[in-house]
Amino acid sequence: MEWYYAEADRKMGPVGEDELKRLLAEGMVGGGTMVWRQGMSAWAELGTVLPDLASSAPAAPGAATAGITCSQCGRRFPPGEVIKLSGTWVCAACKPIFVQRLKEGAALPGIAQYAGFWIRFAAKIIDGMILAVPNFVVMALTAILTGTVMKAAGMADAVTAVVAVLVNWTFQLGLPVVYNTFFVGRFAATPGKMACGLQVILPGGGKVSYARAFGRCFAEWVSGFTLGIGYIIAGFDREKRALHDHICGTRVAKKQRAAG
Secondary structure (H helix, E strand, C coil): CCEEEEECCEEEEEECHHHHHHHHHCCCCCCCCEEECCCCCCCEEHHHHCHHHHHHCCCCCCHHHCCEECCCCCCEECHHHEEEECCEEEECCCHHHHHHHHHHCCCCCCCCEECCHHHHHHHHHHHHHHHHHHHHHHHHHHHHHHHHHHHHCCCCHHHHHHHHHHHHHHHHHHHHHHHHHHHHHHHCCCHHHHHCCEEEECCCCCECCHHHHHHHHHHHHHHHHCCCHHHHHHHCCCCCCCHHHHHHCCEEEECCCCCC
């Protein structure tokens, strides 16, 4: 079973349980280290999800002064030989190149590149086009089937129209909720976001749970109710967050390519 663990705001792994035990023994991780594996809805402390492993690992000499891993070269250094820049640890040798790439806006390991307003808008358009297809099909079917059934029952045309509207309205509200909850909870992105190379993440880079994805759907209605201002603020926020991201504690970031 493969695990991921958090270190200096960076997701590390995957590693097996034997490797986790070695990291525990060397003091590189501890019972309070946040870990995650496929199937978990959210990150949790290692000591909580693997109590036997955490308790059985021998204490490492000098664990309290264990080094810090540079997010760029992957080597460990004493705390005095690394500096935290943009939320990630960098050693002295990597600092000049790191700072230069940061100024140039280049992608850097361990640092999320948040998606701006326009690329999120493009992803939203793609999702809207995808959702328009089943919406159109259902509207056409309800117009035909509801009318046929209601008229056969001898009901007035006005009642037929009301029933058709209610069916369509319920479907059009429910479909985006199911669509977003499933794709964000399962893949961290809707098809529109996938096409634009985006993903919905937690502040530390963790995966969004189905429950949070579900709540995010309703929080997005709040962004819409503000005449779109809730969406527009993503263009001015430091972390490119829309109103519903503020409400749910999420971020939309550009998906980083796996190293190697």
